[in-house]
Amino acid sequence: MRDETSLNPPVSIQDGHGGIEKKLTGIPRRSQLALLVAPSALWLIILLVLPLITMIGLSFQKSAFGPDSEVFTFASYLNFWQNSAYQSLLGKSLWISLVVAGLSILLAYPVAYFLAFHAGDKQSLLLNIMIIPAWTSFLLRVLAWRLILGSNGLINTFLMWLGVIQEPISGLFYSVNAVIITLVYIWIPFAALPIYVALLRIEPGLLEAASDLGAKPWQGFFKVTLPLSIPGILAAFLYVFIPTVGEYVTPALVGGPNGLMIGNIIWDQFMRGLDWPMGATLSLVVMLIVLLPLVFMAKAAQQTGLFGGKSE
Amino acid sequence: MNKPQISIFGSVYFVLMAIFLYLPIFILIVFSFNDSTVLAFPLKGFTLDWYRQLGNARELLISARNSVWVGVLSSLLAVLMGSLAAIAMTKRHMPGRNIFLSLASVPLVMPSIVLGVAVLVFFRKVLGLELNMWLIAAAHVLISIPSTILIVMARLADFSANLEEAAMDLGANYWMTLIKVTLPISFPALVAAFLTAFTTSFDEYAMTTLITGTDTTLPVYLYSLLRFPRRLPVAVAMGSIIMIVSAVLVVLAEWLRRWGTARTPKEERV
Numbered sequence: 001m002r003d004e005t006s007l008n009p010p011v012s013i014q015d016g017h018g019g020i021e022k023k024l025t026g027i028p029r030r031s032q033l034a035l036l037v038a039p040s041a042l043w044l045i046i047l048l049v050l051p052l053i054t055m056i057g058l059s060f061q062k063s064a065f066g067p068d069s070e071v072f073t074f075a076s077y078l079n080f081w082q083n084s085a086y087q088s089l090l091g092k093s094l095w096i097s098l099v100v101a102g103l104s105i106l107l108a109y110p111v112a113y114f115l116a117f118h119a120g121d122k123q124s125l126l127l128n129i130m131i132i133p134a135w136t137s138f139l140l141r142v143l144a145w146r147l148i149l150g151s152n153g154l155i156n157t158f159l160m161w162l163g164v165i166q167e168p169i170s171g172l173f174y175s176v177n178a179v180i181i182t183l184v185y186i187w188i189p190f191a192a193l194p195i196y197v198a199l200l201r202i203e204p205g206l207l208e209a210a211s212d213l214g215a216k217p218w219q220g221f222f223k224v225t226l227p228l229s230i231p232g233i234l235a236a237f238l239y240v241f242i243p244t245v246g247e248y249v250t251p252a253l254v255g256g257p258n259g260l261m262i263g264n265i266i267w268d269q270f271m272r273g274l275d276w277p278m279g280a281t282l283s284l285v286v287m288l289i290v291l292l293p294l295v296f297m298a299k300a301a302q303q304t305g306l307f308g309g310k311s312e
Numbered sequence: 313m314n315k316p317q318i319s320i321f322g323s324v325y326f327v328l329m330a331i332f333l334y335l336p337i338f339i340l341i342v343f344s345f346n347d348s349t350v351l352a353f354p355l356k357g358f359t360l361d362w363y364r365q366l367g368n369a370r371e372l373l374i375s376a377r378n379s380v381w382v383g384v385l386s387s388l389l390a391v392l393m394g395s396l397a398a399i400a401m402t403k404r405h406m407p408g409r410n411i412f413l414s415l416a417s418v419p420l421v422m423p424s425i426v427l428g429v430a431v432l433v434f435f436r437k438v439l440g441l442e443l444n445m446w447l448i449a450a451a452h453v454l455i456s457i458p459s460t461i462l463i464v465m466a467r468l469a470d471f472s473a474n475l476e477e478a479a480m481d482l483g484a485n486y487w488m489t490l491i492k493v494t495l496p497i498s499f500p501a502l503v504a505a506f507l508t509a510f511t512t513s514f515d516e517y518a519m520t521t522l523i524t525g526t527d528t529t530l531p532v533y534l535y536s537l538l539r540f541p542r543r544l545p546v547a548v549a550m551g552s553i554i555m556i557v558s559a560v561l562v563v564l565a566e567w568l569r570r571w572g573t574a575r576t577p578k579e580e581r582v
Contacts, residue, residue: 037396040397113322133333136559137551137554148335279429280433
């Protein structure tokens with residue numbers, strides 16, 4: 001019995017299962033299967049479902065601790081609704097996430113294309129070369145970009161040595177640009193993977209057919225390859241967009257005051273300002289914004305069979 | 313497009329991209345040998361001092377030990393629980409299969425900050441617990457369960473259920489089949505899942521920092537060092553070692569995954 005899963009695309013679906021296995025005594029009963037799932041399910045409920053429910057409750061409290069914590073109020077939501085600072089910060093975070101996701105996909109696509117179609121027998125080696133940086137310390141790689149973009153960093157030192165500039169370029173560091181550059185750098189391997197997988201699934205025969213029918217290579221790309229790789233592009237988009245919306249470490253390290261994102265405010269509410277209800281409200285807003293496109297895409301995928309899943 | 317053609321543009325682009333991806337890592341490693349406490353250009357000269365000082369950097373070593381402890385414990389638990397769930401998920405008559413899979417993928421799509429504050433609020437406010445290493449490990453189990461389930465499910469989808477059925481044909485009950493057939497077959501995936509989980513846990517900062525009490529993990533400690541630039545070069549030396557070790561782990565995990573997959577055709581013929 002081969003099996004497709006909602007997270008992994010089906011390898012191939014064979015029918016006719018169940019014929020033989022029903023007769024076997026060793027076929028797991030439902031209770032046995034439930035026993036296998038129970039530990040994970042319990043863990044997910046205790047550490048994910050209950051905490052999220054707590055957060056929803058907290059967002060309606062007047063204060064996290066003390067007698068005021070008994071008071072039910074919409075104050076945090078009203079505050080979010082009226083405070084344009086929160087909204088513009090959220091807008092900026094979404095904008096940064098969109099730009100980062102777009103740039104990552106744009107830069108990663110040629111790499112994925114090269115790996116899928118032109119890498120030959122070196123494919124898996126080159127793929128590993130791409131992926132390894134993604135697994136090394138996130139914090140240290142962000143720190144490295146401080147060394148590259150900073151006023152005494154690699155770029156400024158190099159340009160001054162060349163004599164192109166006299167003074168360090170100040171716009172490079174502690175800016176939105178620095179956040180975007182660093183995050184794009186972080187996400188390129190993650191964006192390349194799903195696109196690569198989608199490209200691998202394209203039947204070579206389709207491109208041959210296109211070329212037999214007189215399509216030029218670029219026409220073949222735009223009419224065949226690109227449309228068929230859309231599931232990979234969407235998966236890459238989600239891979240990058242979702243974690244970037246809530247990102248706060250990179251802005252804190254390279255963003256400076258102008259490069260802060262909504263995640264930094266949430267962090268402040270919990271670790272400094274101690275307005276936990278407000279922090280909970282902002283977290284829930286971020287969560288909704290992340291989950292909505294996800295649900296939307298999942299729905300679209302079910303209807304069109306388009307979305308190949310978020311597999312590697 | 314049947315045969316791979318040589319693509320000059322593609323090759324050049326790939327090389328440029330590889331340089332882009334490795335340059336920052338390379339720069340960090342260079343700075344770990346730089347004879348200056350200031351992490352800035354120009355470079356001052358070669359030294360091994362930072363690596364020598366590593367032995368005396370007590371807090372750094374303690375936090376590294378904490379990270380290893382959290383990583384091993386959380387990865388073992390995640391692999392244990394996740395793989396059992398993954399095995400059940402390959403059975404289509406599993407009740408509530410889709411609900412569980414959706415729930416289990418939530419940690420993958422939840423921004424770390426949201427996950428972190430949710431767990432923080434739950435631990436501190438609802439349970440009234442003091443933050444400690446056990447709670448960090450518990451939270452790391454949560455973020456590693458999804459990847460374990462994905463890796464083990466992919467492995468089990470690769471081999472047809474023939475082997476399980478054969479064992480059952482021969483009279484094995486389900487638990488026997490599980491221990492004698494399914495788990496051994498999943499073994500490469502279990503190791504790959506463990507390494508993936510460990511690497512994730514070892515590097516996790518964004519969520520961990522929110523639930524860190526007095527005992528810190530390595531990433532949390534490294535971050536705190538950013539405020540004390542003079543001790544930073546030692547941290548960079550440590551980081552260089554970690555980067556190389558984690559690169560080796562990744563290659564190992566990948567190799568195991570492929571090794572497992574490559575064996576599939578043989579098993580199908582059995």
